[in-house]
Amino acid sequence: MMNRRQLLGAGAAGATTLVSSRAWGQTLNMGLPEAAQMDSAATQPPVRPSSGPDYNPVVTLNGWTLPHRMNNGVKEFHLVAEPVERELADGMTAYLWGYNGQSTGPTIEAVEGDRVRIFVTNxxxxxxxxxxxGMILPSGMDGVGGLSHPGIPPGKTYVYEFDLIKSGTFMYHxxxxxxxxxxxxxxxxxxxHPRDPAFRPVDRDFLIMLNAFDIDPGTYVPRVMTMTDFNLWTWNSRIFPDIDPLVVNRGDRVRVRVGNLTMTNHPIHMHGYDFKVSCTDGGWVPEAAQWPEVSIDIPVGAMRAFDFTADHLGDWAIHCHKSHHTMNAMGHDVPTFIGADKTALTAKIRKHQPEYMPMGTAGMADMGTMEMPLPDNTIPMMTGWGPHGPIEMGGMFSVVKVREGIGAEDYSDPGWYENxxxxxxxxxxxxxxxxASNDSPETRLTPRPASKG
Structure with missing residues (x-):
């Protein structure tokens, strides 16, 4: 069965409706490209180019690529800014604003040298x-309301049209x-994508947008006035354990592009590998200037891409290294109970709340296994199960799954790795x-107390 996006992509090459091109003028709906929608929260397969120079398309983790149509040599896209319902994880939905039925919006892909015409319906x-x-374009197309052009009123459609004069990874908002x-x-x-397919090619090209929300348990709408105390840290508006894995065939050359539109920086760390930083939102890093890392800090409003060769089989964690960013539904006023004796307190509380479960006296790992009642529309602070028990993670966390024999077009989850x-x-x-014993005279881990007498 083909979804709506695949049907649109199959017919995109032949669609050539004439459209009036005014920089930010109103347009008639009859002249618009169809606005593709996607209602699935799963990673969609990459869409191969149907016209122009060849390129290896990106794979948007838990997302998809917006189809286009060709109109007299111009690539036309249609973005619809609208309220959407986004499944952040199984059992939790957020009422957000986004594009084409989804938040984050669909990825736009084109080629260096293309002229694009993007219709935006509000x-x-x-x-x-x-x-x-991050794009180089005419001032009137830059999209700053009141400065570049008037804001797009509700119910109206404006057109952005410009040439793509350099390749790289950019964002829109x-x-x-x-x-x-x-x-x-x-x-x-x-x-x-670069116009020359031989420029810095990779076999698999993953795309991740870092974003964050403050949504109280039991509610659906983000608190828009939050400045720093977010409780849901997401990749492409998904949270672990419902972020899809990055599935890779052994020997593949892999690129991971990470953009950050949250309110803080994120040190993205990948286990099992070192990698080289290959691109920023300012452009490609010359190969001689690429530097090796195992973690790369993504500043606010920036993008970093890194490349590696998938030569180590296994399941390898990839995550933000700020520990609170790998947790869900964080309560910012929760006291620390490590070392406290809650026996008497528990007995008193259970007289009024029999299902009360004391936690936190020996750390918070028990939250990974306990199944306590939760408010509607939320998920535990840490959750997710692996082959050997609870993973005790959430938020900005996924797994790079490197296997033998993964087909070039196969991004399905291969299951857990057997060591x-x-x-x-x-x-x-x-x-x-x-x-290894503290009684050994060779051990000098801590100063020994002076002997008595």
Whole structure:
């Protein structure tokens, strides 16, 4: 069965309706390209180019690519700014604002040298704009409301048209009532592929947008006035354990592009590999200047891409290294109970609330296994199960799954990796060597107390 996007993509090459091109003028709906929609929260397969230079399309994690039509040599896209319902995770839905039925919005892909015409229809209750973050274009197309052009009123459609003069990874978002509209989820990625397919090619090209929300448990609408205390840290508006894995065939050359439109920086760390930083939103890093990392900090309003060769089989974590960003529904006023004796308190509370479960006296890991009642429309602070028990993560976390024999077009989850014999940590039940014992005279871990007498 083909979804609506696949049907549109199959017919995109032959669609050639004539459209009037005014920089930001109103247009008639009869001349618009069809506005593709997507209601699935799963990663959609990449869409191969149907016209122009060849390129290896990106894979938007838990997202999709917006189809286009060709009109007299111009690539035409249609974005619809509108209220959307986004499934952040199984059992939790947010009422957001986004594009084409989704937050984050669909990825736009084109090629260096293309001329693009992007129709933006506003179905929000207030005016909006679209800023093409990091792109070189005419001032009147830059999308800053009141400066570049008037805001797009509700019910109206404006046109942005410009040439793509450089390749790279860019973003799009409103520059009208920006605080509210971005806090409600209005953002997306714009990838411009090099015109020369031989320039820095990769086999798999993943795209991640970092965004964040403050949604109280039991509610659906983000709190737009939050400045720092967000409780849901997301990749493409999804939270672990419902962020899809990055599935890779052994030996593939892989690129991961990460954009950040949250209110803080994010050190993205990948296990099992080192990688080279290959691109910023300012442009490609010359190969001689690329630097090796295992973590790369993504500043606010910036993009970083890194490349690696998938030569280590296994399931490898990839996540933000700020520990609170790998948790869900964080309560910012929760006291620390480590070391406290809650026995008497628990007995008293259970007289009034029999299902009360004391937690936190030995750390918070018990939240990974406990199934306590939760308010509607929320998920536990840490959750997710792996092959050996609870993973105790949430938020900005996923897994890079490197396997043998993954087909070029296969991005389906291959399941959990089975470690070969002798390649998994295990419990030691024998005698410890002397150097590992604190009673050994060779041990100098801590100062020894002076002997008495």
């Amino acid at each position: 179905r929000l209750p207030e005016h909006t704009t679209v800023h093409w973050h 409103p520059h009208g009532d920006e605080m509210v509209q971005m806090a409600m989820g209005m953002m997306g990625m714009f990838v411009v 070969p014999p002798g390649e998994q940590a295990y419990e030691w039940t024998g005698k410890l060597p002397d150097f």
